[in-house]
Amino acid sequence: MENLVLYQVAERIATITINRPDKRNALNPQLISALTAAFIRAAEDDLVKVVILNANGGSFSAGADLGYLQQLQQNSFEENVADSNRLKKLFTTIYYLPKVVIAQVDGHAIAGGCGLATICDIVFATPESNFGYTEVKIGFVPAIVSCFLKQKVSESVAKEILLTGKTFSAEQALKYNLINFVTNSSEIHQNVREFALSLCNGSSGNSLMVTKQLITQTNNPLLEKCLETAVQINARVRESEDFKKGISSFLNKEKINW
Template sequence: MNTLVLYSVADRVATITINRPEKRNALNPQLIEALTETFILASEDDAVKVVVLKANGDSFSAGADLAYLQQLQHNTFEENVTDSNNLKKLFTTIYYLPKIVIAQVEGHAIAGGCGLATVCDIIFATPESNFGYTEVKIGFVPAIVSCFLKQKVSETIASELLLTGKIFNAEQALQYNLINFVTNANEINQTVQDFALSLCKESSGNSLMITKQLITQTTNPLLEKSLETAVQINARVRESSDFKKGIESFLNKEKITW
């Protein structure tokens, strides 16, 4: 098993832990692939009924890795399509997983990290957690996650969050209906475990799976088509001068003037 992602099972609850704390659990191709593989493992594990996604360190995930952003500047369009499809695959694997996925968000969940939490079925966060779809601030677009966010919050709120790229706290996330629970940091581990165990003990696994299918397959019948469009937009925007300017300024820690 890749040490970027840890996997354990107890009492029919699988825990998938992002284990890149020295990089604030930032996403790169290797981590995206490892997460996808681990979720597929959980989906096929007969000992698992519910999955908890969490992270080691102070951040849930700070978005894209700096070295990864640097590499994107040199990708061909085809490489960017492949890269975007890999992120789409991770998000759809979680979204359509035949088991319930609970996100345990502690610390920052920003950009792709916020997207990762967004596609989970139930989200717990600590009061100190911050969220944000910050892509527009560096000349990028929150293309893939936008397809999911509009199903969780109203179009009015989705537009505000995606267009401003603002950072918002857990209480605001709760008000937006993005997350389900705000739980103190010293209690969140136990609270999430208790919630997961209650699902295991009080609900039929088959019924949970089919109810999740009802939610994911009837809420937005055009999701797959939207995601295909999002992948193309994601790849195209990476060729824009604004993207190159934004990434270069971000990497050099320079203030960007748009």
């Protein structure tokens, strides 16, 4: 089976690539675990100073894949807690990683895929890329990522994009402060590389690490409590009738009448 995640190091930059192009890089438990392992590897790699997260194919990540959604319908509460903790571990690994993480979003970042981009320290995206937390449209909630989203955008913006479940352009994401740069598809690889190299060559590795820690560990002292609550909410919502109805309609490509 082809590797779900690719890892390579050059010029003190680790590039972690999501490699499920045939599934639009959709998330499942195996991919989430593989990404977590890749980021831990980068954290422990003395040759690495900066990390780039990108994806193969035309999407950054389309969120949860269909097989994963089907499995969620069968899970017990305990299994859903364990599954939610798996996603929490990936997000906290990236958020607290002792190295700067740059997301290179060339293609759509939807639901969990949008969450993955949100967690990164710096985000580049192409004009054609769309973002969105579409969970409410299928009876789900963007629980875990909401804890991190509120660190980046205002409460009113968080409410707007989480409650409507709308998708929006990279330019709008820039206005929301969700991302940092919009750059053409033909240039994004080079621009991300140059930005990463500028950090590697122009800044102390220890200073980068401590500055990131200063921001992440002092910005929200209640983050861990928020995440614990989000995990429980995640699991509880998966037992609701609305979730079952939403997932069933989504999988069967039927219009959902809320």
